[in-house]
Amino acid sequence: MADNVGNADARPDLEFEEEFAPDEAGTIDEQEMAEAGAGCGQAAVGMPLGGHPDAPSSLSSRTDRAAEAPSGHPGGHPGGHPAGIPMDRQRHGGARSVGFRPGGGPEALAYQERTGIKAPRIIAWEITRSCNLSCAHCRAAAEFGHYHGELSLDQIKSTIDDIVTISNPIIILTGGEPLMRPDIWEIVDYAQAKGAMPVIGTNATLITDEIAAKMADHKIPRISVSVDFPTAEDHDAFRGQVGCFDATIEGIRIAKRHGIGVQINMTVTTLNADKVEAVHDLALELGIDAFHIFMLVPTGRGEDLLDKELPPLEYERVLAWAYERQKTSPLHFKPTDAPHYYRIIRQLAKAEGKKVTREEYGLDAMTRGCLGGITFCFISHTGDIQPCGYFDMQLGNVKQQRFSDIWTESKVFNELRDYSLLKGKCGRCEYKAVCGGCRARALSVTGDYLAAEPYCVYEPTPGAVCD
Ligand code: SF4
Numbered sequence: 001m002a003d004n005v006g007n008a009d010a011r012p013d014l015e016f017e018e019e020f021a022p023d024e025a026g027t028i029d030e031q032e033m034a035e036a037g038a039g040c041g042q043a044a045v046g047m048p049l050g051g052h053p054d055a056p057s058s059l060s061s062r063t064d065r066a067a068e069a070p071s072g073h074p075g076g077h078p079g080g081h082p083a084g085i086p087m088d089r090q091r092h093g094g095a096r097s098v099g100f101r102p103g104g105g106p107e108a109l110a111y112q113e114r115t116g117i118k119a120p121r122i123i124a125w126e127i128t129r130s131c132n133l134s135c136a137h138c139r140a141a142a143e144f145g146h147y148h149g150e151l152s153l154d155q156i157k158s159t160i161d162d163i164v165t166i167s168n169p170i171i172i173l174t175g176g177e178p179l180m181r182p183d184i185w186e187i188v189d190y191a192q193a194k195g196a197m198p199v200i201g202t203n204a205t206l207i208t209d210e211i212a213a214k215m216a217d218h219k220i221p222r223i224s225v226s227v228d229f230p231t232a233e234d235h236d237a238f239r240g241q242v243g244c245f246d247a248t249i250e251g252i253r254i255a256k257r258h259g260i261g262v263q264i265n266m267t268v269t270t271l272n273a274d275k276v277e278a279v280h281d282l283a284l285e286l287g288i289d290a291f292h293i294f295m296l297v298p299t300g301r302g303e304d305l306l307d308k309e310l311p312p313l314e315y316e317r318v319l320a321w322a323y324e325r326q327k328t329s330p331l332h333f334k335p336t337d338a339p340h341y342y343r344i345i346r347q348l349a350k351a352e353g354k355k356v357t358r359e360e361y362g363l364d365a366m367t368r369g370c371l372g373g374i375t376f377c378f379i380s381h382t383g384d385i386q387p388c389g390y391f392d393m394q395l396g397n398v399k400q401q402r403f404s405d406i407w408t409e410s411k412v413f414n415e416l417r418d419y420s421l422l423k424g425k426c427g428r429c430e431y432k433a434v435c436g437g438c439r440a441r442a443l444s445v446t447g448d449y450l451a452a453e454p455y456c457v458y459e460p461t462p463g464a465v466c467d
């Protein structure tokens, strides 16, 4: 289930970053982990029950599935937000809680000094496209079988060798279902040994005590898990698998028992927009660390869900709900693939007579809406590089070129880094430095990734400045 992990969103804006204290500039946060959960495509909608014909017809037998899954070893963070629950009382469990600063290592700083380009801070890596589920919204349109051309372990290791010459990123191991890859623990160990931080985006249905113990033993700080509905009936229909909801919830409980941080990702569509509060409450009940709502980007299998995408005004309503709810929720929120959120929080804060500062709003004051190609990118199962998993354009392949060369030289990456190139209303918007619009959506709808974001209701005010 290549759930919400193809995207980025979690990097301090280039301009704001100048304001950061040196010890903060490279710090990972849950926002980054959100994208980390982003290996999976996007969840959504009423899939017929049944799933893929080759997949197990029921997820009731966790023991059986564990036997198929890799086996091996035994085994939250304060973010910030709106003047309500103080940052230090919000749950965390991400890399920051263990002091990891992605893109803050000496190689990253030297790279930036040498090239003037930010080093990647988060890389979502689809280490396999195989999946035991068949979700309606899946970015990868993943299915159960083996996919031709997947990167070998040696190819993955040599790509990591190159990545760490320019950065020490968080690497979100995603899929497909990454736990379907038998050598996942070797990949985890190798990435850690090289100074990167691997995390896992999973559907959690394969998590047994043994797998969770391995996660703990291999020092996985957090996993992200997609939960789109608060009830089994709706979630199973959406995920295309009877028993999926119960298996996912059980997997989450097991992971929590082993001390693994858990982030819930919810992809919001017209099918579940009225259930966001209920899924949030379920997350609270489960003792989750972070709650990330994702806005559907209809690519991959999700293209079939085009008519389930929220209308722009509904989109605004959900993001405004997130702003208000964060005031009282102990969970860290991170609306993802929803760059307008960083415009909306400034508008709502201003209406309350507040300014979005780091002191009061924490990381939300320091990040930017869309980070694809800026400090985030996606590597496909075959080695293609994209700005994010939903941005349907391959900028190079690690089988033919070095990752570091693609990151540095790609015309598309370099255009995404230059906000002055944005067109239409995004180009003249006072919020473009903190928002930027979803470039994948612009590409999908208009064919031009620099065009105005099609799902934004805001009309920029001539001469206005970002609050
Ligand atoms: S016009 Fe573009 S940059 Fe401005 S808020 Fe809307 S999506 Fe963001």
Ligand code: SF4
Binding pocket: 006, 007, 008, 009, 297, 336, 337, 338, 339, 369, 370, 371, 372, 387, 388, 389, 390, 391, 437, 438, 439, 440, 441
């Ligand atoms: S292009 Fe859209 S989906 Fe991709 S990182 Fe940016 S906001 Fe997220």
